[in-house]
Amino acid sequence: xxxxxxxxxxxxxxxxxxxxxxxxxxxxxxxxxxxxxxxxxxxxxxxxxxxxxxxxxxxxxxxxxxxxxxxxxxxxxxxxxxxxxxxxxxxxxxxxxxxxxxxxxxxxxxxxxxxxxxxxxxxxxxxxxxxxxxxxxxxxxxxxxxxxxxxxxxxxxxxxxxxxxxxxxxxxxxxxxxxxxxxxxxxxxxxxxxxxxxxxxxxxxxxxxxxxxxxxxxxxxxx
Ligand SMILES: [Zn+2]
Numbered sequence: 001x002x003x004x005x006x007x008x009x010x011x012x013x014x015x016x017x018x019x020x021x022x023x024x025x026x027x028x029x030x031x032x033x034x035x036x037x038x039x040x041x042x043x044x045x046x047x048x049x050x051x052x053x054x055x056x057x058x059x060x061x062x063x064x065x066x067x068x069x070x071x072x073x074x075x076x077x078x079x080x081x082x083x084x085x086x087x088x089x090x091x092x093x094x095x096x097x098x099x100x101x102x103x104x105x106x107x108x109x110x111x112x113x114x115x116x117x118x119x120x121x122x123x124x125x126x127x128x129x130x131x132x133x134x135x136x137x138x139x140x141x142x143x144x145x146x147x148x149x150x151x152x153x154x155x156x157x158x159x160x161x162x163x164x165x166x167x168x169x170x171x172x173x174x175x176x177x178x179x180x181x182x183x184x185x186x187x188x189x190x191x192x193x194x195x196x197x198x199x200x201x202x203x204x205x206x207x208x209x210x211x212x213x214x215x216x217x218x219x220x221x222x223x
Pocket of ligand 1: 069071109142161177
């Protein structure tokens, strides 16, 4: 089992290749339900459901599905996952429009193949009653409505594609996949003000300890 922290699972089997990791997180709620953060590429739902079977969680126990941003490697299995889980879906209000392909996103990175209308449109600072209690932080730069989710009690930051871990280096996601790197840097500095133990990145990593130090090193390495 890939339970990397108590109640936090790194879903196995969704990576397209060992070089290109896509970290879909399954997080226990305070009750008996579960929260999924991002959904992997199209087709990743098979691995997600296989993992749920393995840890003996019914698909319908996944009640919440939080999205960090629009890119297809995060939203690719959104429709297939919600069809079986009936999970309530959440994204930042700005990103939600691009996830719906209304308008279709024309920045770097691949937009969804098919638009999807999320249930809950978040704004910066919203508390989300999911994953043990999360705060949605609007962290634009990689995409305009990119959002990170922070669990303050346990100091866990689900940082989507704000950061990218490459070996033992934490950096901003490379500019060729990023809408505006300067904006991402400002978002990184803001996340550097949080107290973060576990920095749960989507590509590379995750870092289970000393997340704040890694975040601050990013903020300093991009003058
Ligand atoms: Zn992305």
